[in-house]
Amino acid sequence: MLSTKLQLPSKINLMPETSKVNRLRSIPSVDELLRTPEAAEIAHAAGSKRTLLFAREACDTLRTRMTEDSEGLEAGKEAMMAEAVEILSELWIAMKIDGVRRVINATGVIVHTNLGRSRLSDDAVRAIADAAGYCTLEYDLETGKRGRRGAGAERMVCDLTGAEGAVIVNNCAAAAFLVLTVFSKGREVIVSRGELVEIGGDFRVPDVMAQSGAVMREVGTTNRTKLRDYEAAISPETAMIMRVHPSNYRIIGFTETPRLEDLAELSRNKGVILFEDAGSGAVADLSAFGLGDEPLISRSIADGADLVAFSGDKLLGGPQAGIIAGRAELVEKIRHHPLYRALRVDKMVYAALESTLGPFLRGTQFEEVPTLRMLAAGKNEIHERAEKLVASVVASGAKATLNVIEGESVIGGGSAPGVKPRTALITVDVEGMRATEIESRLRANDPPVIARIEDEKVVVDLRTVDVAEEEELKVAIATLAG
Numbered sequence: 022m023l024s025t026k027l028q029l030p031s032k033i034n035l036m037p038e039t040s041k042v043n044r045l046r047s048i049p050s051v052d053e054l055l056r057t058p059e060a061a062e063i064a065h066a067a068g069s070k071r072t073l074l075f076a077r078e079a080c081d082t083l084r085t086r087m088t089e090d091s092e093g094l095e096a097g098k099e100a101m102m103a104e105a106v107e108i109l110s111e112l113w114i115a116m117k118i119d120g121v122r123r124v125i126n127a128t129g130v131i132v133h134t135n136l137g138r139s140r141l142s143d144d145a146v147r148a149i150a151d152a153a154g155y156c157t158l159e160y161d162l163e164t165g166k167r168g169r170r171g172a173g174a175e176r177m178v179c180d181l182t183g184a185e186g187a188v189i190v191n192n193c194a195a196a197a198f199l200v201l202t203v204f205s206k207g208r209e210v211i212v213s214r215g216e217l218v219e220i221g222g223d224f225r226v227p228d229v230m231a232q233s234g235a236v237m238r239e240v241g242t243t244n245r246t247k248l249r250d251y252e253a254a255i256s257p258e259t260a261m262i263m264r265v266h267p268s269n270y271r272i273i274g275f276t277e278t279p280r281l282e283d284l285a286e287l288s289r290n291k292g293v294i295l296f297e298d299a300g301s302g303a304v305a306d307l308s309a310f311g312l313g314d315e316p317l318i319s320r321s322i323a324d325g326a327d328l329v330a331f332s333g334d335k336l337l338g339g340p341q342a343g344i345i346a347g348r349a350e351l352v353e354k355i356r357h358h359p360l361y362r363a364l365r366v367d368k369m370v371y372a373a374l375e376s377t378l379g380p381f382l383r384g385t386q387f388e389e390v391p392t393l394r395m396l397a398a399g400k401n402e403i404h405e406r407a408e409k410l411v412a413s414v415v416a417s418g419a420k421a422t423l424n425v426i427e428g429e430s431v432i433g434g435g436s437a438p439g440v441k442p443r444t445a446l447i448t449v450d451v452e453g454m455r456a457t458e459i460e461s462r463l464r465a466n467d468p469p470v471i472a473r474i475e476d477e478k479v480v481v482d483l484r485t486v487d488v489a490e491e492e493e494l495k496v497a498i499a500t501l502a503g
Contacts, residue, residue, distance in 0.1 A: 047101045048083050051076045059106045063113045071116075079108040124469045125490050125497075129444060129482025131395045132434030136471060138334040138341065139434075140391040140487075145339065145376040152372035174371050177378040178346055181304050182318045182329075186352030188345050189333070189374065190364040194229065196330035196343030197298045201233035201261075203358045204294055204351070208260035210235045213246035213278065216265035226265055235260070248279040248287065255291045262288050264326075266300040266316055285325025294327045294351070301436040302331035302344065304381050310396050311440040312336070312432070318346065327351060333370075335434045338392030339377030340370045395484050396432070396442070404445035406483045410491055411447060419499035422450040428475070430484045446480040451502050459501060466497040 054060055054076045064072040083105050126136050141149075152158075161168035171189055178187040190196050201210065210230060217239065219225045230237045238259070240250040251262060262284055281297065288295040299316040306317055315336060321329045328351055333342030343364075345355060355361055366374075380389035387397045404425065411423045428446035432438075449472070451459055459479045463470040470493075472481050486494060 075112045126485040127472045127481040129430035130433040139338045145373040148372040148376040149369045152368045158368040174374045184346035185349035190343045193332040193343040195364045205260040206234035209238045209258045210261045211238045212263045245277040261294040264297045281324040296328045297326045299331040301335040302337040338390040340373040400443040407445045417499045420502035424448045449479040470497045
């Protein structure tokens with residue numbers, strides 16, 4: 022007699038599904054998670070609304086993990102709550118990491134693009150704080166009436182460069198775009214093929230020119246462009262000759278390019294504008310530090326450039342800004358163009374820029390402006406600081422092994438790629454740790470310490486570390502093996 026009892030295949034097991042349902046039921050609710058001490062602590066710092074969003078995401082994440090793969094997750098309310106709290110904390114930490122935080126730059130890269138370019142002076146920081154409240158952005162204290170925005174900073178630029186006028190926008194790319202739009206829209210701009218470069222952040226000269234509405238006319242070859250090439254290209258459709266400093270790109274060997282003063286004479290004779298995009302913005306003579314190839318803005322103005330654009334946050338050492346200096350009538354035309362209003366800077370940039378320009382007018386820029394001070398620091402000075410820091414870390418009983426070796430710093434910010442000032446580096450070793458782990462732990466410090474790895478060793482360059490930060494750096498290194 023045949024049995025009518027249903028025989029289930031041996032591979033089917035209903036228990037795991039039942040177990041998964043039970044585990045899903047043990048996931049805490051959002052309200053339960055918000056009542057934990059950890060959530061209360063996060064709410065105190067992040068606010069209740071943001072903590073609520075974190076809690077919802079934590080519970081959703083835990084539910085997704087459980088649905089997709091419950092292996093490794095313990096069942097029970099208590100275990101699930103602990104898991105949810107851990108996810109909540111991770112979300113809060115990730116949020117803090119994503120925000121803008123102060124770091125100690127121990128890389129030796131002076132103008133570090135990823136770390137905010139130039140470090141502002143103490144005076145510039147105080148000026149920003151003062152300007153954060155009510156300030157004389159567009160107010161004339163003498164007349165009690167409306168004043169001109171940015172008049173102080175613009176006057177200082179003129180005094181430093183010898184220009185008749187100046188305007189300030191939010192970066193150097195914006196400055197170039199504005200000049201091209203105002204004077205060359207629908208007309209030709211002549212530029213050497215050797216200057217059609219791409220600078221950091223996908224700033225490509227041909228792209229910027231196209232967006233401005235200008236028609237690019239290339240002349241010369243990649244390595245050699247003669248004055249007669251420019252002269253032959255000028256036509257009734259030509260509005261401008263544009264000269265672009267190649268910044269982080271160099272052509273060496275069999276090269277030729279006309280002198281700026283020769284281009285200026287040609288542009289005057291032909292009735293076209295000569296515009297130089299000088300890039301990094303060397304307002305002081307930096308040739309003593311190997312930066313003789315960087316255009317000196319006052320020299321460009323003296324050599325006859327009608328307009329010169331340069332950065333405020335690179336070799337000038339100030340806040341992010343694009344400065345346009347040159348002939349008064351051209352500057353005023355820029356000032357009254359509708360696009361200028363969209364690109365102009367705010368009150369805190371003007372304040373910081375004024376405080377940065379002041380030392381250049383006083384002749385104290387190498388003492389007061391951090392970027393210039395770092396650039397001017399000699400190897401012996403940095404070596405002495407390094408030896409003292411190493412001795413202090415050793416005296417603290419730290420387990421890290423430190424040595425001082427010779428090395429090189431970097432200018433950064435797309436400036437002077439071939440210039441690498443000699444420096445003293447501190448190598449950091451911890452027994453049982455790889456260089457990547459040491460570097461990662463320094464980044465996890467509070468404040469984060471950003472070092473670099475060279476020849477499989479973590480190295481610290483004090484050129485870019487302020488003296489006031491050395492104690493924090495010492496603590497970060499001393500606690501590496503803790």
